[in-house]
Amino acid sequence: MTSTVVNPSHTVRLGSRKSQLALVQTEWVQAELQKHYPNSTFEIHKMSTQGDKILDVPLAKIGDKGLFTKELEVGMLNKETDLAVHSLKDLPTNLPEGLVLGCITERENPADALVLHQNYKDKQLDTLPPGAVVGTSSLRRLAQLRHHFPHLEFKDIRGNLNTRLAKLDAGEYDALILAVAGLHRLGMGDRIDQVIPPEISLHAVGQGALGIECRDGDTEILEIIKVLEHEPTKYRCLAERAFLRTLEGGCQVPIGVNTVIEGDQLTLTGMVASLDGKRLVKDTVVGAATEAEQLGIELAEELKNQGAQDILNEIFAQIQRS
Numbered sequence: 484m485t486s487t488v489v490n491p492s493h494t495v496r497l498g499s500r501k502s503q504l505a506l507v508q509t510e511w512v513q514a515e516l517q518k519h520y521p522n523s524t525f526e527i528h529k530m531s532t533q534g535d536k537i538l539d540v541p542l543a544k545i546g547d548k549g550l551f552t553k554e555l556e557v558g559m560l561n562k563e564t565d566l567a568v569h570s571l572k573d574l575p576t577n578l579p580e581g582l583v584l585g586c587i588t589e590r591e592n593p594a595d596a597l598v599l600h601q602n603y604k605d606k607q608l609d610t611l612p613p614g615a616v617v618g619t620s621s622l623r624r625l626a627q628l629r630h631h632f633p634h635l636e637f638k639d640i641r642g643n644l645n646t647r648l649a650k651l652d653a654g655e656y657d658a659l660i661l662a663v664a665g666l667h668r669l670g671m672g673d674r675i676d677q678v679i680p681p682e683i684s685l686h687a688v689g690q691g692a693l694g695i696e697c698r699d700g701d702t703e704i705l706e707i708i709k710v711l712e713h714e715p716t717k718y719r720c721l722a723e724r725a726f727l728r729t730l731e732g733g734c735q736v737p738i739g740v741n742t743v744i745e746g747d748q749l750t751l752t753g754m755v756a757s758l759d760g761k762r763l764v765k766d767t768v769v770g771a772a773t774e775a776e777q778l779g780i781e782l783a784e785e786l787k788n789q790g791a792q793d794i795l796n797e798i799f800a801q802i803q804r805s
């Protein structure tokens with residue numbers, strides 16, 4: 484590969500969270516970049532984010548605005564690092580001044596997975612007994628699963644994947660809902676008992692993809708990371724992020740999506756649910772993949788007209804009170 488911009492003797496500093504999943508992801512980016520640019524050096528700088536430190540508060544209470552990204556962003560703005568590798572779903576839809584989402588990598592399966600305790604290995608979501616305790620920290624998963632399975636109990640869970648699985652195995656929960664992508668990346672795909680279909684639960688915006696953030700106008704880094712861009716994933720995730728950006732007013736809300744690319748066409752399905760799962764508004768738009776962001780905005784406006792605005796207002800009021 485020849486490039487007019489890339490200086491081969493350059494050292495590129497990759498910011499990463501310290502969690503096992505984050506490091507696996509950043510090491511993958513590092514190895515891929517090294518393959519494309521054998522004469523450059525790619526070094527990983529590990530950083531703790533607020534989300535890694537506050538482990539005893541439910542995520543929904545602290546909100547997730549930059550909880551897993553802020554320290555990595557400060558590192559780039561201070562020129563201590565050149566880029567940051569994120570799980571795209573943890574990256575807020577509005578980035579700080581001076582930073583951009585420079586690249587979206589090929590997505591893993593974006594669905595959620597059911598992981599069962601030993602005693603329930605023959606079950607699926609629709610055959611778990613009434614009162615079975617399902618662990619999740621996501622309002623999106625909670626609202627959609629409550630909507631379909633009101634007889635199940637839902638209990639908050641925090642901690643990294645290993646911690647959560649240990650709590651499940653210890654009997655604190657009968658089942659967990661986790662991202663398929665995270666389990667696969669950590670080599671724990673064998674723990675998946677059911678891949679949850681979009682008819683039951685739409686996944687999070689950006690789930691399963693990595694987002695590489697860098698300084699706005701840093702042409703060298705932007706060119707370097709472009710080799711990892713996956714165009715279908717990019718269009719899907721840009722539509723999903725525009726949908727979320729248009730809907731959310733600064734707090735965690737049960738919002739889910741599903742996207743399909745067929746030829747030049749992008750299909751975006753999105754939903755907004757009330758916290759109790761009793762009300763759920765869902766619709767689909769189809770259009771040119773190149774108009775991804777416009778499609779996301781269009782679907783958000785459509786859902787607001789169908790009752791999503793009421794649900795959102797109610798959630799914002801509830802969170803302010805708590």
Ligand SMILES: NCc1[nH]cc(CCC(=O)O)c1CC(=O)O
Nearest residue numbers: 570572661662664665690691692
């Ligand atoms: N919020 C935590 C988080 N951020 C990214 C992933 C892994 C999946 C992905 O890349 O989307 C997970 C774990 C989970 O949701 O189970």
